[in-house]
């Protein structure tokens with residue numbers, strides 16, 4: 484096990500401790516609620532109670548109805564790349580508060596402590612069934628996976644790193660969109676990340692975008708939609724503006740299942756819906772196919 488995997492492991496252990504701590508403190512807070520939040524959670528789709536420890540081993544898929552729960556970036560990397568092959572890149576960025584937004588610094592600090600991440604995006608080198616690639620993952624537990632200056636910079640750098648290494652890139656998106664607290668600076672990331680995609684594409688390299696629940700706002704409107712191949716997880720919410728805003732704007736009722744991956748597949752926005760349990764195999768196949776040797 485290399486040092487970085489060790490660092491990951493210690494982050495995971497730390498995180499589990501935090502979850503346990505949170506579940507204990509929540510238990511005290513909500514004494515009249517049957518189960519403490521954290522250890523057991525209710526499936527939003529079938530309302531069955533699921534043990535989150537078991538869910539961890541089942542790649543966060545509900546065993547009752549097959550619903551795909553949200554996942555943390557580190558867990559996603561763990562189930563996607565070959566064990567011990569991940570080398571994290573792009574460390575050491577510091578999130579600033581360019582618009583002097585009240586409470587933003589504290590918020591970032593709180594999320595850093597809660598998630599053991601520096602920001603809402605991780606990337607690095609990894610292998611999937613032996614196929615080398617650059618892999619980037621957004622973490623929706625960090626401020627809704629919103630894209631501020633650091634996330635935008637890291638996404639762009641991950642494309643630049645893939646160009647430097649002449650490698651395909653896979654990005655798992657999960658985001659609430661551009662980060663409001665950074666205003667115009669976060670909107671600028673949409674153009675910057677898109678330019679990164681273009682430069683990578685100009686080198687004839689492959690970009691696979693995997694849309695996971697939820698991918699919305701400025702992330703959908705930039706690099707998430709620009710993949711050579713766009714995959715999505717079942718039932719994921721993918722869209723730009725929320726359905727209520729659209730209904731009010733166009734003054735029409737929206738169709739059933741609007742903005743879900745199945746609807747987008749039917750409309751040609753997504754190439755294929757892949758179950759989480761088949762994702763690693765599918766990605767490996769695509770990488771191998773494009774490697775050509």
Ligand SMILES: [Zn+2]
Nearest residue numbers: 526529545548
């Ligand atoms: Zn369920």
